[in-house]
Amino acid sequence: MTGHQGGTAHTQGHDHTDLDWNVLGPHLEQGAELSGPVHRQAAEWMRERTGRAVRRILDVGSGPGVVSCLLAQLFPEAEVVAVDGTEELLERTRDRAARRGLTDRVTTRYAELPGDFASVGEADLIWSSKTVHHLGDQRGAVRELARLVRPGGVLALAEGGLPLNCLPYNAGLGRPGLMARLEVVNREAFTAMREALPDSVETVDDWRAMLTEAGLDGATSRTFLLDLPAPLDTPPRRWLQAELGHRCGAAADRLAGDDLVALDRLIDPDDPAGIMRRSDVFVLSAQTVHSAVRTG
Known part of the structure; x- marks a missing residue:
């Protein structure tokens, strides 16, 4: 189970051994860094919502640990546990925490969900980004996550946008x-x-209703905008070039030939119409976060 915060290269249901994590890992990390303003705003909202001291945080589907380390910085009294089902990404998390002097507060836990929910323990804040939709029974997954929330704690799901x-x-x-x-x-x-x-269970994506049905209170949603206007600096251009390359590969058998030609030109570093050289490239997206509190 890997949520891949900040990226779109979902891998749930794949054999992780057929993925090149030396390529995909850095791409996911760069994407999460690019979405840093969104993650920070969402984390600050979670800090406003918590009704108790935050001593333990779970980042479920933590990917390369960018948000795990951010949460450790914003909640300086908390232990943060990065939970993921890809060991290569947990290694990136440990490396990132070490570079930021957070080794004593950011730990990792290998877990394959939904089977390993009970093994990760309770927390005052549970953050899960783009992960629940990789589990067949989304409603059941939300119930399992809600059971891990301590009284006064918050469950936050970054889904949709x-x-x-x-x-x-x-x-x-x-x-x-x-x-x-x-x-x-x-x-x-x-x-x-x-x-x-x-x-797999067909479920209406009413995340607030799922949070309420799971026994949590005050379910609400907020959407956070990522707006990087043109002209882009080089790092986001490189991430965008790689992202479109991943999408082009995944969609090659579904897109018309002229669209594939256009995408090939966009990811060509030497093409004047490509992502790396054109002046009108921007990044615009939005992430919705749904959260609720355990009051009893």
């Missing part, structure tokens, strides 16, 4: 609307992924 956009509607490459068509393909692939999960 607005898709990534990075180009004008007419980008001068083939037919206008390339990013919209790519998102349609991405949503179709997401639906197929959900249907193929073990014990």
